[in-house]
Amino acid sequence: MPDSVGSAPIVTMAGRPLADCLPAVSTISGTIMSRFIVDSALSGRVPLATLRRDVIAMVKACLELTARLFTGEDASKPLADVRFGVTEWAREGVTVDAMHAAVHTGTQMAFDHLSAQAKPAEDHLALAEVARVFVELASRLATVVSQAYSDEMHAARGEAADAVAAALIAGNATPAMARACQVRLAESYFVFTVAFVNRQILSRRTVRRVRAEVSHQWDGHALTQIGTRTATLLIPQDHFDPAEAERFVEHIAAAAHTRVRATFVSARADGISEAVARGQAVLEIMRCLRLDGLERFEDLSLEYQLSRPGAAGRHLAATLDSLEQHPVLLETLKAHLATRSTRLRTAHLLHIHPNTVDYRLNKIAEITGLDPMHSDGVWRLRSALVARMIGVGEPESADRGDPDNAAPAAQAC
Incomplete structure (x- = not known):
């Protein structure tokens, strides 16, 4: 018969809430151990004590999930625990079919345990609620087992593929290695x-x-x-x-x-x-x-x-030596080239007036003999900047900083 706490109905069986009528963890875990674990090859790779602990944790998570479905509580934690257990079993070589079979057996045992306590004449509402919850339980468990297993298998294949990628990048990949990792090498x-x-x-x-x-x-x-x-x-x-x-x-x-x-x-x-x-x-x-x-x-x-080392690169980099004493102009040149020689965008990037950009670009032309506002000058200045900053010219001083974190050039010049 139904009771209620506030507005949430609680369905009871034999005078107890359904969540309290679930079987003990040990009742189900013992059957799972004997039917699916002890007789499998898994017991030869993993100590029985570890297997027993894992099975108990999985059964406990499934029973907690069932109880929360009865009470309407959040089921995310037990679902996460089930996912964790499936992932661990997948890493140990348990097949997804074996996992589904174990979960089905445990679910059937819990359902039979509840049904055996019911009195059909008095507990028909409880039986209907048990049927509803176990349909949802079966769906949720099937989904989480399949998804967790699939994700783990995908991750394992990804790790193997990563090994092939690393070998290709290092220059020592072989067709035999790729085949062992189930990766087809392209030409x-x-x-x-x-x-x-x-x-x-x-x-x-x-x-x-x-x-x-x-x-x-x-x-x-x-x-x-x-x-x-x-x-x-x-x-x-x-x-x-x-x-x-x-x-x-x-x-x-x-x-x-x-x-x-x-x-x-x-x-x-x-x-x-x-x-x-x-x-x-x-x-x-x-x-x-x-x-x-x-x-x-x-x-x-x-x-x-x-950017390749050589005398020509060093000569080209030296084109900007005359701007060494004018760091604001050098920073303006970098910004101007980064904006593809767009005056307004350069002003916006440096937070200065466009007329200030013009003034600085004219000073650069005056000092270097190359006009950053004309295509020929832009090409030479850009090439010199590349040669200089990549390092084929004079060693770059530490105070030039990182271009990714460079602050805008000062307002004054």
Whole structure:
């Protein structure tokens, strides 16, 4: 017969709330141990005491979930406990079929235990409530077991794929290794190098979110090496349209919740190590020039070549030596080139009046002999800045700071 506490009805059986009529944990855990664990190969790999502890924890979580469904309380904690137990069993090699069978057996035992206490003539409302709750219980447990098992298997495959990616990047991947990890090597890849801007490190949750976004975008075909500050993504060429690159990078930035710098090059499987090094060099150029988003390698190929060590680069870098005594002008030049020589955007970036920008650019032209307001001068100054900041000229002094965190130039010049 139903009682109530406030406005929430409590269904009783034999004078007790249904949640109090559930069987003891030991009643179910003993059967689960004998039927599914002791006779399996699992007992040879994991001590029985550990197995017993895990089974008891799982049964306790399932009974707590059942009780909360009867009382209407929040079921998130016992569901999380079930998910944890499924993940642990999956790591030990328990199949998903065995897990479903064990859960079904435990659920059936709990249902039979409750039904045996009922008096049909008096407890028909309680029996109806038991039937309703156990239908919901079966649905929830089936869902959480399947999802947790699938996630763990996906994570395991991801770890194997990560090992292949690391080997490709290091230049020592072999077909045998790829087959052992169940990864099919492509003949050639688009190699993305990505830097996460304005974040000291990515949290583990954010890394997982970025990884999931990459997997979603390329249907699991991409190989990844994602760190807390940078990422290398290897996408088979037959699964990638370069026209989608910008959209892809935008999705990565959204998943990471931060700005990114990215570039990509094409490479054969045996040339990925060199491609990664080239991409990292382009990212450094982007950092120095304060460029965000995606920059295709071919669009910065000249800057890349200028950044290579050599006498020509050192001579080019020396073009800006005359601005050493004018740090505000040098900072203005960097900002002007970062805005692609747009006067108003430069003023906005530096928080100064456009006329002040004009004045400073004229001073730069006067000191260097190169006019930053004309295309020829812009090209020479930009090239000199690349050579200087990448390090092929004079060593960069420590007080120049990090372009990512540089403060706007002072108002005065």
